[in-house]
Amino acid sequence: MVKKTINLNVNGKQYELEVEPDIKLVDLIREKIGLTGTKIGCNNGECGACTILLEGEPVASCMMPAFKAHGKNIITVEGLGTAQNLHPLQKAFLAYGAVQCGFCTPGMLMSAKALLDKNLTPTEQDIRQSISGNLCRCTGYKKIVDAILAAAAELRGEHEVKWPVTTGEDVVGSSVTRVDGIPKVTGESKFANDYYFPNMAYAQALRSAHPHALIKNIDIEKAQALAGVLGVYTSKDIPGPNIVGIMPHIKDTPVLAGDKVRHYGDAVALVVAESAEIAEEALRMINVDYEPLPGVFSVEDAIKEDAPKVHEGGNMLLHRKMYRGDIEKGFSEAAVIVEDNFKTRMNEHAYIEPEAGVALYEGGILKVYTITQGAHYHRGEIAVNLKLPVSKVRVIQTTTGGGFGGKIDVSLQVLVALAAFKTGRPVKMAYSREESMITSTKRHPYYMHYKIGARSDGKLTAVQAEIYGDTGAYGSHGPGVLTRTAASIVGPYEVDNLKVDAYCVYTNNPVAGAMRAFGSPQASIAYEALMDELAQKLGISAVEIRRINGYKKGSVIPTGQVLTDGVGFMETFERVVEKSGFNR
Amino acid sequence: MYWENYYLPETVDEVLKHLKDSNGNTRIMAGGTDLMILVRKGMVKTQGIIDIGNIKELKYIREEGKYIKIGALTTHSQLAESALLKKKARVLALAAGCVGSPQIRNAGTIGGNIVNAHSAADTAIALTALNAQARIKGPEGEKEKPLSELYTGVGKSFVDPTKEIITEFVFETPGENESTAFMRHAKRKALALPILNLGVWLKTNSGKNILEDVRIAVGPMDYKPLRAVETENMLKGQPLTEKTLKSAQETIIKEIKPRDSFQGRAAYKTDMVKVFLARAIVEAVGDLGGRIDG
Ligand code: FES
Ligand code: FES
Numbered sequence: 001m002v003k004k005t006i007n008l009n010v011n012g013k014q015y016e017l018e019v020e021p022d023i024k025l026v027d028l029i030r031e032k033i034g035l036t037g038t039k040i041g042c043n044n045g046e047c048g049a050c051t052i053l054l055e056g057e058p059v060a061s062c063m064m065p066a067f068k069a070h071g072k073n074i075i076t077v078e079g080l081g082t083a084q085n086l087h088p089l090q091k092a093f094l095a096y097g098a099v100q101c102g103f104c105t106p107g108m109l110m111s112a113k114a115l116l117d118k119n120l121t122p123t124e125q126d127i128r129q130s131i132s133g134n135l136c137r138c139t140g141y142k143k144i145v146d147a148i149l150a151a152a153a154e155l156r157g158e159h160e161v162k163w164p165v166t167t168g169e170d171v172v173g174s175s176v177t178r179v180d181g182i183p184k185v186t187g188e189s190k191f192a193n194d195y196y197f198p199n200m201a202y203a204q205a206l207r208s209a210h211p212h213a214l215i216k217n218i219d220i221e222k223a224q225a226l227a228g229v230l231g232v233y234t235s236k237d238i239p240g241p242n243i244v245g246i247m248p249h250i251k252d253t254p255v256l257a258g259d260k261v262r263h264y265g266d267a268v269a270l271v272v273a274e275s276a277e278i279a280e281e282a283l284r285m286i287n288v289d290y291e292p293l294p295g296v297f298s299v300e301d302a303i304k305e306d307a308p309k310v311h312e313g314g315n316m317l318l319h320r321k322m323y324r325g326d327i328e329k330g331f332s333e334a335a336v337i338v339e340d341n342f343k344t345r346m347n348e349h350a351y352i353e354p355e356a357g358v359a360l361y362e363g364g365i366l367k368v369y370t371i372t373q374g375a376h377y378h379r380g381e382i383a384v385n386l387k388l389p390v391s392k393v394r395v396i397q398t399t400t401g402g403g404f405g406g407k408i409d410v411s412l413q414v415l416v417a418l419a420a421f422k423t424g425r426p427v428k429m430a431y432s433r434e435e436s437m438i439t440s441t442k443r444h445p446y447y448m449h450y451k452i453g454a455r456s457d458g459k460l461t462a463v464q465a466e467i468y469g470d471t472g473a474y475g476s477h478g479p480g481v482l483t484r485t486a487a488s489i490v491g492p493y494e495v496d497n498l499k500v501d502a503y504c505v506y507t508n509n510p511v512a513g514a515m516r517a518f519g520s521p522q523a524s525i526a527y528e529a530l531m532d533e534l535a536q537k538l539g540i541s542a543v544e545i546r547r548i549n550g551y552k553k554g555s556v557i558p559t560g561q562v563l564t565d566g567v568g569f570m571e572t573f574e575r576v577v578e579k580s581g582f583n584r
Numbered sequence: 585m586y587w588e589n590y591y592l593p594e595t596v597d598e599v600l601k602h603l604k605d606s607n608g609n610t611r612i613m614a615g616g617t618d619l620m621i622l623v624r625k626g627m628v629k630t631q632g633i634i635d636i637g638n639i640k641e642l643k644y645i646r647e648e649g650k651y652i653k654i655g656a657l658t659t660h661s662q663l664a665e666s667a668l669l670k671k672k673a674r675v676l677a678l679a680a681g682c683v684g685s686p687q688i689r690n691a692g693t694i695g696g697n698i699v700n701a702h703s704a705a706d707t708a709i710a711l712t713a714l715n716a717q718a719r720i721k722g723p724e725g726e727k728e729k730p731l732s733e734l735y736t737g738v739g740k741s742f743v744d745p746t747k748e749i750i751t752e753f754v755f756e757t758p759g760e761n762e763s764t765a766f767m768r769h770a771k772r773k774a775l776a777l778p779i780l781n782l783g784v785w786l787k788t789n790s791g792k793n794i795l796e797d798v799r800i801a802v803g804p805m806d807y808k809p810l811r812a813v814e815t816e817n818m819l820k821g822q823p824l825t826e827k828t829l830k831s832a833q834e835t836i837i838k839e840i841k842p843r844d845s846f847q848g849r850a851a852y853k854t855d856m857v858k859v860f861l862a863r864a865i866v867e868a869v870g871d872l873g874g875r876i877d878g
Binding site: 001002004020021022024043044045046048051054057058059060062063064065067068070111114129130132133134277 | 585586587588589590592613616617620621624633635637661684685686687688690691773774775
């Protein structure tokens with residue numbers, strides 16, 4: 001392709017570069033100019049992580065050909081302020097806790113700057129409008145809005161943002177400055193996709209074309225022959241057992257699917273090439289011969305006698321029993337019994353940073369820079385599957401743009417390690433948003449049947465529940481999640497007689513795993529609704545029934561553990577009642 | 585690789601020359617906010633791009649005689665913030681302010697939005713209510729087309745961006761006793777396609793108690809913005825009363841039959857179209873200082 005000259009001014013500095021005519025602005029900024037503060041969260045104009053100012057206006061640089069900036073002025077997060085001389089917005093973001101994982105921060109700061117450049121007296125509404133194209137999965141936005149208000153006040157010359165935050169020697173009980181805060185607001189933090197090494201190659205995985213199918217043959221010949229392709233690998237190329245799994249006794253997830261695919265996210269082949277584009281082209285040249293199998297897509301179907309089996313051992317991965325007290329007696333003492341069925345849906349973590357990693361194999365040491373919530377676990381899986389001693393594998397957690405439980409499981413770590421191990425080149429692998437959504441673990445969809453009894457004075461006497469969690473194609477944390485649900489089957493309420501049967505079930509759906517609060521939220525949908533119903537039937541208020549049953553010092557939880565210290569439920573509850581004014 | 589050539593012409597004549605020389609292999613890009621997605625997904629293939637972003641002569645919003653004229657390269661942000669539109673054709677300013685996000689509105693243009701031919705494009709609903717005409721320049725010279733004739737199928741525009749260019753939209757400036765309103769409902773307040781959007785232009789008598797004329801545009805219902813012609817006819821000449829609104833609501837749900845879609849259920853849309861129609865009329869009439877009698 002004939003290159004073209006582009007002229008532009010970035011953060012006050014003039015650049016003249018020879019680039020491909022189809023390069024996107026975000027890639028030009030990150031890869032040609034080397035300013036990696038501007039992030040890529042979706043490549044689709046939806047998340048705002050790539051926001052920059054073009055002639056002062058915020059735009060999504062992932063949606064722009066670079067030549068749209070020809071002859072123009074650009075400001076990126078690196079142009080806002082430096083570590084030694086922070087812009088009021090940067091100080092305020094740190095002081096107000098508006099920076100958590102930091103991945104949305106550069107884009108957020110750009111949108112905020114554009115607003116304050118025009119309007120130093122914004123209302124909360126103006127601010128919310130100005131950042132409406134920037135998604136954040138960590139903060140809930142409130143802290144960001146507060147930070148922008150505070151920065152506006154400083155810029156108006158009213159009062160300065162309190163900075164630095166840390167007060168005095170005694171850290172306990174006081175606010176402290178985030179240790180990784182400053183680089184997150186200046187754009188200097190290195191997330192996995194921000195690592196570049198000389199001679200770096202790129203890896204991409206071919207994903208299954210079916211939710212459930214046998215693999216008859218994988219023809220990689222054409223892909224291998226494509227110029228720029230360094231290697232194409234399938235399950236046969238994995239030196240070790242080709243299996244991972246976060247729970248030590250449930251290793252059920254192939255790194256590269258060999259004879260069977262169990263959901264759309266399964267990787268069946270890995271391409272390593274000189275560029276991500278060539279790798280993508282090579283993927284399209286791989287021919288996989290599938291024999292589609294009937295699939296199961298709900299727990300109702302998966303537990304039927306004659307259901308297609310996702311794994312050889314059947315679809316029932318776990319039956320966790322939590323029985324205590326005397327359930328018959330409990331219900332016989334009840335004045336009111338309520339009973340119902342509940343269903344919850346799958347949730348996507350949607351951390352703004354998609355999965356990424358870079359691996360290097362040098363001097364017999366395999367080094368992997370990657371997003372992770374479990375570096376040691378990932379190291380172990382890489383070592384086992386590449387048949388390397390653990391001492392030869394290093395996993396370095398890069399600044400991680402949100403995890404929420406979704407970055408504990410192995411995603412691309414073994415794949416990118418394999419790529420470097422086989423080619424001897426530094427290799428980067430970065431998921432697209434689509435790939436992240438297809439492959440990442442979800443919150444377990446639940447099917448629940450509940451029966452709860454209470455005495456006429458409101459005290460719970462018995463809880464019986466059957467819970468089915470859809471863990472998708474692989475176990476991941478499923479058994480742990482279902483066990484946690486059993487242990488918090490009526491959340492923060494005391495009950496002495498209980499019979500809980502929790503089942504973790506395989507289907508051909510996306511894999512479900514750990515997600516914020518790990519199995520507790522699903523149950524709360526059911527028992528909180530039933531608590532309200534009990535209260536209604538007993539003629540007491542919804543607040544009162546919770547006061548009567550809420551955990552206090554000395555309460556016994558379903559596992560039999562006695563709560564002795566730090567039981568904060570009643571205090572929290574009363575505070576909520578007071579603040580919300582709810583009293584029905 | 586997306587494309588091999590990239591042109592940045594500064595005049596419409598240069599654009600026409602590039603189009604002619606490239607024989608259908610090259611297409612126009614305005615803001616690029618829709619096109620970039622289509623190209624990335626392989627749904628549009630092109631050898632070259634003619635980026636019209638630098639053509640200053642296509643960026644304007646002005647009043648000329650009886651008309652308001654809008655250059656095709658005007659961004660959604662410029663439409664949303666235009667004092668002229670806010671005062672005289674609010675339906676378009678409001679509609680443009682609902683598109684995507686600030687980032688998308690700063691880049692995306694009204695011309696691009698219309699050529700992308702999404703039937704629920706907010707600006708298309710507004711322009712339909714305003715009875716706008718598009719001016720198109722191509723190899724055979726210049727032509728004018730009413731907005732409603734720019735759609736030839738789902739996502740298909742009459743305008744071929746490898747051959748011709750929309751330069752301008754023109755509509756009659758709403759005058760005395762004329763007013764507009766825009767309603768929109770989506771799952772989120774930003775970055776969400778509409779479940780339902782509705783634009784209204786209307787004209788009352790000087791007493792502001794009789795509806796003399798009205799245009800109602802609704803999306804997303806069909807492959808193009810839908811005009812509720814029967815409802816319009818029913819409303820013409822009617823007194824502005826609750827009773828009139830009620831019968832208009834009954835008429836519109838018979839005339840427009842919303843379907844179940846990813847965005848929302850038919851039953852819900854049916855209820856909402858009634859609510860939106862009444863609200864839009866109340867708002868537009870209220871703007872003129874009139875009100876609906878009980
Ligand atoms: S909006 Fe550009 S990366 Fe998400
Ligand atoms: S701090 Fe906003 S996404 Fe993490």
